Amino acid sequence: MNDAALPRRPVWLAGHAMGPRLARHSLTLIALALLLLPLADLSVTTRDPWAELGRLAQGLAWPNFSGVESPFHALGLTVSVALWGTLAGVVLGFPLALLFTRSRLVRAGCAFVRAIHELFWALLFLQVFGLSALTALAALAIPYAGIFAKVFAEILEQTPRAPAEALPPGGGRLSRFLYAELPLAWAQLAAYIRYRFECGLRASVLLGFVGLPTLGFQLETAFREGRYPEAGALLWCFYLLIASLPWWSHRRLVPLLLVAGAFLLGPWPAVDGGLLWRFVSQDLWPAPLLDGDWAGLADWFAGIPELGPAIGHTLLLALLGTVGALLVALLLWPLASRHFGNPASRLAGRGLLVLLRSTPELLLAFVFLLLLGPSMLPAWLALALHNGALIAFLAARHADALEPGMPGLPASGRMAYELLPRLYPSLLALLYYRAEVILRETAILGMLGVTTLGYYIDANFQYLMFDVAAFLLLVTAGLNIAVDALSRRLRPRDTPHEEACLR
């Protein structure tokens, strides 16, 4: 039997080189999404979404700042929570980073706390610390500690070894760290903390959705009740806050902000030790498990509603969101790249990307939900637009660093033959990095009524059935860790490693 007798497989199916592999990945993803699309509920149930959209646009164009109750307090609190939450995350995460490569337990613990969304942490802490700054800070600090531990460990690992080896023998571990490792990694660490703070701001806004009095509190109310001029005003406040970040978050100002912020965070709750203990030792665990009643545990397990469909919907929405983000990124990146258009179009394109990227998915989904009615569609749109814009922004920056080698080509040719082929591996790498974040967001979107795991988690928190909520949170975390591992395996290697700033 000779090879020629076999039908020749197309190159993209057979090759092991980067190109065919990427093509295979992308096409499989898209095919899978198309195949599963009929399972998703994508109906538009509102009767007149366009009129609502018009009112929304009008509200954004003519915001009513005077209608907002104490916007400065909400803004200040949003910043304080983000600042102190991030700081606490650094303080907790840094020691863990030093143990990260050595201890499997630390790695697993960090992966677990990272895998649960800030808002779910907030729902948990809400039960013991109530509506207080402590809830907000813990909700940010705990997942961020896990993230910082991992990213800091990666950064420290990549610092050059030579200075440490050049130290005279006999110096302690601490001085080696302080003099030979930290200074080299400092710039990167600081950049990452800065990025995480920006994420913290977005998360801090979202905490308002569960009732903490940050910007999201009034934002949610105003949107839900259709008071778009007020919602517009709050939204502009948020965008201004993000846009002016480089000015007010100067490192010399940070201590001042921290002290001022500390005063906004109170009053601090008196933590009831008995309540805390009861919550941790009883409320979170299925009663049959605590009693050692195995038959009862099976019943308890059977009583959990719709676990299979919930996991299915979560994964489906994450897949659709990922593929959507890929398509949006492919469509949008040229808008902000120096290789295309004119200065005005680039400015507009960049503005659009920044706007979409700065708006949290949950908020986007919430607005789409009001416009389109409850189905998977608003969540999908929100995930695709937010993450697509984020990836497009970074891809455009990457493209700007490329120099086209064939100067005479028209724009379309430059795109198809030069830039895209060189850009695509890193674009896909970004997407794989992002897949895990998308999954985490998918769960949270359940709080808006899409029947993902988050829907049932939120419901069980409302019914005060914390054991079921805790179990579903564990399932969510497990899914996240699995998808993270999968995307890490599939991710194209040898792409520039700038993107710690994506998680």
Added chain:
Amino acid sequence: MRWFAASFAALALFAQGAAADTFRFTAIPDEDQSRLVERFSQVADYLEQRLGVEVEYVPVKSYGAAVSAFRNDQVQLAWFGGLSGVQARRLVPGSQALAQGAEDAAFKTYFIAHDSTGLEPGETLPDAVEDMSFTFGSRTSTSGRLMPDYYLHQRFDEAPDELFSRVGFSGDHTRTIALVEAGTYQLGAVNYAVWEAAVEDGRVDTDQVQVIWSTPTYPDYQWTLRGDADERYGDGFSDRVRQALLEMDDPALLDSFPRSAFIPADNAMYTPIEDVAEELGLLR
């Protein structure tokens, strides 16, 4: 590092100063939250004047948050719905229902339908509601979830998500009305007091949406006070709170609820609610 230490010191100082004994209350966010702070701050002023302690209103975002604020002693008094009150009193032993609205002894839920459904008011829910879309209010609302859910089970012997093509939770009664009025959902279940107040103020287009059925009556909203109130605010404090609530007669204050007056209530009045909630698996 200096600023770091300084800010921690500031934080510690600040944390100490915040533990004054203010009497705080909240209300479940069952309808339009616009100006909630403004409206309930007037109630706080009234209570402050009657009770002689500092009184503050704490706004919350969800029924669950109201219950957890009560449980964590961040509020000592709360205006709960039937079910949220039962949840709260189970979590905080010793707490008691003090007063209910005059309307709450015989409360009811209206089923409302969008005009396009062609449904008309009747003595029972028509069979035609099958496979339409339907929205409850908040998940743990008594009038927006628990009782309509119960009567749907009674009438059709089927869970709502099997009966209807799509079941949603709007979050509050005002939103339920808005969603059915806009046709996002064909049917909805709404607190009758909120509905009637909305109709009276002309906030709802009755050509688009109308009431098709009213449930039998059941006990609903009530003021619940923590059991340790006397200990913290002095003997007889519970009675003074009850008295202040019962004697509230300013229509401007009562409209925030919306109720015509408050009448005495006790925990035992809510046993039927507890039973129904257990039957539906919302309590255990």
